[in-house]
C-alpha cells in the first residue's frame with residue numbers, strides 16, 4: 001500500500017467521523033496533519049507489511065488528537081511543515097534532458113527522488129534545505145558512457161568525475177571490463193562509491209582469460225567458454241559488451257567471433273560499444289565493421305570516442321556520419337560517443353610500427369642495430385608521423401611526461417629538433433622517437449585531429465558526450481585534460497561560446513540520450529518520480545580548467561551535484577558522502 005492510499009484511507013476515516021474534517025481543504029493546517037500522519041504510517045508501518053487494523057487504529061488516534069487543534073484557530077496551523085521536502089531547488093532554469101525547451105521551475109526532492117517539478121513557485125518553508133538556483137541551470141546529472149573506473153576501489157569518491165557533474169558512469173570500455181564480474185560489483189558496493197556506476201563485460205578480458213594472448217581464432221569449445229562468460233556477466237548485471245579491437249588480444253579476433261559474443265549480450269538486452277580496429281587510415285573499415293556487428297548480432301551499438309586521426313583522413317567524419325545515418329535508416333540502432341578535444345594521449349611508442357615493438361623496448365633497440373631493420377623502422381615511424389598520430393607536423397606531438405628531461409614537458413618534437421640543430425622533418429622526428437625510447441620513453445599528447453571533425457561529430461543528433469577519462473586526483477601523473485574537463489568543456493566552450501550545439505542539446509547528449517542507450521530506469525531526466533540525480537550549473541561561467549600543460553584542474557561553474565538526493569558538490573565544494581549505487585542492468 002502506498003502513502004497516497006494510506007492518506008486516502010485516513011481522509012475517508014476522518015470524513016466519516018467528523019463532518020468538519022470532511023472540508024479539510026478549507027481548514028488551514030489539516031493538510032499538514034495528513035502529511036505528518038502519512039509519513040508516520042509510512043515509517044512505522046512500512047509500505048506493504050502493515051495490517052489494516054493498525055492503520056485504522058492510528059487514523060482514529062490522529063483524528064482524536066487533531067480535532068481540538070483544528071478547531072483552535074489561535075494555533076498557527078497555517079505554517080508550512082519544513083519536513084515536506086529534504087531539498088528544494090528554487091527559481092532555476094530547468095533543462096530537463098529530453099531536448100525540450102528550458103523552463104523556469106522549482107524542483108523538490110524527498111529521499112532519493114524528485115517529488116515535484118513546478119512552474120509555480122513552491123513554498124521554501126516546506127523544505128529542510130533550499131538551494132537558490134536563480135540564474136542557474138538545473139539539469140539531470142551527467143551519464144558518462146565511457147569511463148575508466150579501474151582506480152575505483154582506490155578512489156571510490158570519484159571526485160574528478162563528480163566535480164564535472166557526472167552522477168552515473170559506465171566502466172569497462174575498450175574491451176577491458178572487470179572479471180570475475182559479480183565479485184567486482186560486490187567489492188565496489190562494499191567500499192561505497194561517490195557516483196552511480198555500472199559495468200560492461202569486456203571482450204579482451206574474456207578472450208585473455210580463455211586464450212591468453214594467442215594470435216588465432218578460438219576453437220569451438222573456446223568460443224563456447226567465452227560465450228558462457230559473456231552470458232554470466234550479463235546475468236550478473238552487465239550493461240553490454242565492449243571491444244578494443246586495436247588492443248591485444250582483441251586485435252587477433254575476427255568478425256565472426258565478435259558477432260557471436262555480441263549476440264549473447266544482445267539477447268540479454270545489452271549493447272555493443274567498440275574502440276574501433278582503426279581510427280586513422282583504416283577508419284572507414286573500422287566503422288563498417290562495427291555497423292555490421294550491430295546489424296548481424298542485432299543489438300544497439302556505440303562507436304566510442306569517435307574521432308578521425310591523422311591529416312590524410314581529416315574530413316572523413318562526413319563519411320563516417322553518413323555511414324551511421326544510412327545504417328540507422330536500414331534499422332541498425334547505431335549511436336556515437338565523443339570527448340571534446342582535438343588530441344589523444346598515450347605513450348610515444350604508438351608511433352612505432354607494431355611489428356618492431358614485439359618483445360618490448362629492448363628488442364626494438366636491438367633491431368635498431370641492424371641497418372636494414374633500422375631503416376624499415378624509421379620509415380614506419382615517419383609514415384605514422386605523416387599519416388597517423390603525428391599529424392604531419394612535429395609541432396603536433398607534444399611531450400607530457402618525460403622522466404629523463406623535464407624541460408621537454410609541454411614542448412614538442414619540433415622544439416626538440418630545433419634544440420638539437422636538426423631540420424623539423426618526419427625523418428628527424430623518427431630518429432627522436434627512437435632516442436626517446438632509448439632514454440626511457442615518454443608519454444605524449446598527439447594533436448592529430450581536426451577541429452572541424454570534432455565539431456561535426458558533436459553536432460550529429462546521435463552523438464553523446466563521454467569522457468574516456470580515468471578516475472584521478474591532483475598530483476597523480478600527467479593525465480589528459482578530458483579526465484577533469486569533458487562535460488564542462490562541452491557546456492562552456494562548445495555550446496555557450498562556439499554555439500556548435502545549443503545548451504539544451506548539450507544537456508540531452510550528456511543525460512537522456514546516454515541514459516536511453518543504457519536502458520537506465522528513471523534516470524537521465526528531470527521528471528517527477530525519477531531519481532534525484534541533478535546538476536545545478538552556472539551557464540555564464542561553466543568551463544573546463546584542465547589544460548594539456550596543467551591537467552589537474554577542476555572545472556568551474558558546476559556549483560551543485562546531487563546524487564540519489566544527496567548533496568555531493570555544495571557550492572563548488574566536494575563532499576565525500578558516497579551516495580552512489582552499483583547499477584545492475586536487470587535490477588535497475
Ligand SMILES: [Zn+2]
Pocket residue numbers: 174275305
Ligand atoms: Zn579507447
